[in-house]
Amino acid sequence: MASAGGGPVRAARRRQTAVAYLFLTPALLFFAVFLALPLLFAVLLAQSRWAGFDLADIEPVGMANFTDLFARGSTFLTPVLTNTLLYAVGTVAIALIGALTLATCIDNLRFQGLWRTLYFLPIVTTVVAVGNVWKYMYAPGGLINGVLNGLGLHSVAFLQDPGTALPSVVVVQAWASMGTAILILTAGLKSIPEAYYEAAELDGAGAGTVFRRITLPLLRPSLLFVCITQFITGLQSFALINVMTDDGGPGDATNVAALEMYQQAFRYGDWGIASAAAFVLFLVIVAITVGQLWLFRRKGGES
Template sequence: MATVLHENEQRSPRGGASRRAGSVPSGMAKARRREAIVAYAFLSPSLLFFAIFLILPLIFAVVLALSAWGGFDLTQIEFVGLDNFAEILNPASTFVAPILVNTLVFAAGSVVLTLVASVVLANAINRLRFQGFWRTLYFLPIVTTVAAVGNIWKYLYEPSGGLINGVLNALGMSSVRFLADPDTALPSVVVVQAWASLGTAILILTAGLKNIPETYYEAAELDGAGSWRMFWNITLPLLRPTLLFVLITQVIAGLQSFALIIVMTGGGPGDATNVAGFEMYQQAFNFGMWGIASAMALVLFLIIFAITLLQLWLFRQRGEETS
């Protein structure tokens, strides 16, 4: 009997300890739930804003892409399935050619010009005095409205009285109808888009250049490496993450751009400068074809998403090869 009582006395503290140990996780779980509730309460304004201005419009755009709607009475939305996509992706449709072709050419041309010019200029600014002044100077087009930029360049491109043609005439060359000729209209707008995008790219690239340690250049200089070799073997590899960010943002901006087209050419002459963003605007606000416009927007979104994934994959593959 005494032995049994002694064993019970030995078990009871362990049982109490186990009960107390079991109560700790329960208390921690309640504390975590309270913290989560408080966190979501603080995040609720942002989540509400996100839902109202992003999630709901996205859902509505998908619904419209599968419907026919004139843009006024929501009760008149008519479900048409994939008819809108069949119409715009028809090979005979102007959305495939020239609109999508123009969009890709516009984005590719502006991105290439912006990247090359911004890398050269950022590298030059990084070696100059008064770097803040030069960065501010190149950033000014970003803070200028698209309407102002487009109209200034329209005057520069004027066949008679424009500054560019004035210089060409002074050199003995004939005037060029930059925005009135279908062969030169799109390249002319591409140059303006690249010029207007330089400021942001230079600002980001100069920040990336500042993060490259000078010791790499000093060691390469001691080994007898020239400026070009240091740029190719040190600057570009270490600048790859910054270049990737600039490339992705510039491609997205180029594929979505339409404000400059509206100001400078209105999509003309003909469809020479008509891009996807401008065509969406036309279909929705001028023709009242909101279903067609939404279908175009979803197709453009998928193209941008696919190109972005491809860029990330290529840069990752390139990084694995160099490492």
């Protein structure tokens, strides 16, 4: 009896599977055309020389592109990749600390929706607009130097000095990305049961103790998500630096991996080097993401 009924059941399951794949077809086609095929093409280009015009001109060179990236005299490791890591770390540090502070303050204020909306506005503003506004504010005769001069301080060449150009752009990137972090952390704070805070208050715990022992441990999933997304955004940043510094200037002081890839491909016509740099950046992102997951899980297990 079981074997007799197995045939119709299997046929029904096959029909259900076919219908499921039919509905998945648009998403699978999108994935194949815009993700899988470009990825395979990038793998090919990373091991080739190509100027970006005729596909017949693709010349296989093996691992030579990766060797050139890290050869003596190459600027990819220093300063390009170094700038990329510093940019990402600085952005995450400022955005995370600022967002955590502001989210905690907003959680204790009235009109919380208004405050969250105000801090989220830079996210919905185009990067070009944000970059140009801050570029004029950083100018020698801009608003920031005007304030410094009014306080009796000397003007600062924020974007013209190699020593201050990268930190200046980091501040803008952190400010522009803080809105999303505030929303996520605020939602995380709202999910913490009030019973924990009431119990801590009855035990006489101070505000600092409550924050360290209750808020931070229970906010760990939100902090992990913010850290990972902010790091990925920082490591992939391109548009803001391009707008504010005119192709990574002064010199290579603000040149980062994504900008270097763009210049190698579209300015110098070396798509092989650009693709190899993209894979190096991909490996860096994977390593940092895995490291963060391991660190947060270890801290979660210890607490």
